[in-house]
Amino acid sequence: MKKEIIGILREAIDRACQQGLLPQADYPEPSLEEPKIEQHGDFATNWAMVCAKAARMAPAKIARIIQESVGDRPGVIEKIEVAGPGFLNFFVRREAWNSVLVEVLEKGADFGRSNLGAGQKVQVEFVSANPTGPLHVGHGRGAAVGDSLANVLAATGHAVQREYYINDSGRQIRTLGLSVYLRAKELGGMAVDFPQDAYQGDYIKDLAGQAMQKQPGLLEMGEDKAIAFCAHFAADAILAGIRKDLEDFGVSYECWFSEQSLYDSGAVEDALAFFKEKGQIYQKDGAFWFATEKYGDEKDRVVVRANGLTTYFASDIAYHKNKFDRGFERIIDIWGADHHGYVNRIFAAVQALGRQKESFTALLVTLVNLLRGGQPLAMSTRSGEFVTLKEVVDEVGKDAARFLFLTRHHDSPLDFDLELAKEKSNDNPVFYVQYVYARICSIEKKAAQEGLIIVSPPEKALLTEVEEVRLLKSLARYPQVLESAARLLEPHRITFHLLELAALFHAYYNKHRVVGEEKELSYARLALVLAVRQVIKNGLGILCVSSPESM
């Protein structure tokens, strides 16, 4: 529809120029917006105001010229108004919106999909929590954002791969091994001094018990070997748990990528050698430094410490190099906001690789405040007391959790109230949207009882009630919302659009009867609500929230 209007507008401008009504000048392409206020029409353009200078005419005068010029070939346009300082407001014939209905019903599950990405290979890496403990709510938000974003990108024609980076190397894994080993010794009746920086959670004790079952001679095998065993055993067990929790949350990855494998394959060494050769890595004070400052980082960063050990950054450079080597044209990392100091470093590495800055994006997801009935829940990783993702999903369900995590921009902090998430009321936006789906299923059943079944989209445009046109316009906007969500990497836009559509539907439902006396009208209305249901389903699918047929 939008393209159609732009076409009409462009033709009108050309005609006006040819007829000499407008001076020849270098005019910009007209752009159309959708006014917030209905009195301002279905579409509007500021073209006359933008061109006032180039044409050396008053905006209102230009607008009137265009208005008349369009009048010669109005197409779907019912009327045009010149308003305010020179806006052109277009009012589309109500019947014209019927084409949206046809499109939704014909495309079905594909409605909204596009080829915006043109097959670009994109990788979305998210959660990537260290396998040293269970996932908590914060990870849940990262998972919801990452997975839904991947869905958005896939739906807009990108070749998407989801990846989880396993930090299975380095000190925290050793600390994990030590923590489990010490708990095992305790279980074996030995007195131990449990250090503060070890992992405190009760799950460590459970793992210690399991490790001893698996390896009965654990306490006699020598400390180093025992710790190494515990480290591997625990990391594997925890990772299996993480995998399960994510699956229950509707998330599955195409690739689980091990940090250790970068060392084993020599990729870290190769990457370091690669950058040394290019002069990006130099030696100073006994350590090796990566020259990140010239790419906008605060200072250069150490990659190999004076003691010969590589830093986390070293493997990260190798990791991101590896991602590009695997052919990804665009890399999106979803991190907790606490990693924000890291962004410039990776940007520097990306640019040192000779890649465009745009090929890498770090999306920072801010914290989640967990509440219960308005009261904050105390959470502290140090003491080992935190609410896990599993606990939240078990309590409120996957649907509510995934939806609520996407009710905010990823940048802004999110209050997550467990009571609210379970509530079946007005306050809970998940049910509000799902209820639309269920209601329409109910209408469909009722219609079928009356012998009313949609076999093909209605040919006659009978849907001219205000509420009907609003619904059709909202449906028409869905593909644009998907595209902007993809372009801006903001999956929460889907959530907001579904809420808008749901509100329009509920209002319509309360005012008009779908299945009624007039057969043709009932048919058209049923087709309309089925189209609404389709878009609700498509949108919820992106969010990985189910569409229940009854509630």
Next chain:
RNA sequence: GCCCCCGUAGCUCAGUGGAUAGAGCAAUGGAUUCCUAAUCCAUGUGCCGCAUGUUCGAUUCAUGCCGGGGGCACCA
């Protein structure tokens, strides 16, 4: 000290240059012989943190300030 994010209605937040800035919650009143009342309808509220600049036009962009949050490592 430096870097990033935020500041919009009583509360929680949408709104990536447009017209009279929106929604939900909370408050009050109303709607069900009829497709699910987990719904709808009606009734208010705003120096869009402050200041300057860019622009025909700024809540939106730039700069500075004020206030809130997060982050700074030869840790991971």
